[in-house]
Amino acid sequence: SDPLVIAIDGTFASGKGTLAKRLAAHYGLKHLDTGKLYRATARDLLASGGALDDAEAAALAAAHIDADTLDDPYLKSGGMGAAASKVSVYPSVRQVLLEFQRNFASQGAVLDGRDIGTVICPDATVKLFVDAEPELRADRRFRELRGYGEDVTLETVLSDLKERDHRDMNRAVAPLKPAADAHLLDTSHLSIDAAVTTAIALIDAVV
Ligand code: C5P
Secondary structure (H helix, E strand, C coil): CCEEEEEEEECCCHHHHHHHHHHHHHHCCCCEEEEEHHHHHHHHHHHCCCCCCHHHHHHHHHHHHCHHCCHHHHHHHHHHHHHHHHHHCCHHHHHHHHHHHHHHHHEEEEEEEEEEHHHHCCCCCEEEEECCHHHHHHHHHHHHHHHCCCCCCCCHHHHHHHHHHHHHCCCCCCCCCCCCEEEEEEECCCCCHHHHHHHHHHHHHHC
């Protein structure tokens, strides 16, 4: 039988990453937070003295990502998220990272990102699209960044989040949008446990 592939897409700070981790543990699957690939691309590009508007240098950085450096806490910063969103618009970057992601998924996995159900794993067993109201997502992210010791305000987090959503949804290549066959999951008024339970019910209904 085909390996179980769970594709989770969604907006920034929607809770998709936590959901992905929990589902991976539940089904005994590997998990890839694909945003880390774009964040690592931006990190390595900047570290080598490259500029975020240099598509060729960005693709080169993407091609040389070391999978062992994806757990770098520095990748989680707000600055790296914004930089990742900038390099993620380049088709050459997306093409390089597509192969890495498809390889990862080939034996079964949970992947979370923006284009997993639409581009990376169009034949995924189950596709979820996670979203929540912007104010609630901003509040979650604000608390998280404060937890890392970042000196941010809720206002800037909300305006950054809206800017990022806009860029992710409106780019020419692989824009953020639900796949036609994705299940929509609005986590605005759902606890993490409730979101996990809902997702497991959806998945168990098709496997
Ligand atoms: O999910 P995360 O905030 O780590 O993603 C950072 C940025 O990387 C996103 O805003 C998006 O621009 C880009 N990204 C993407 N495709 C993915 C995952 C992330 O374009 N599958």
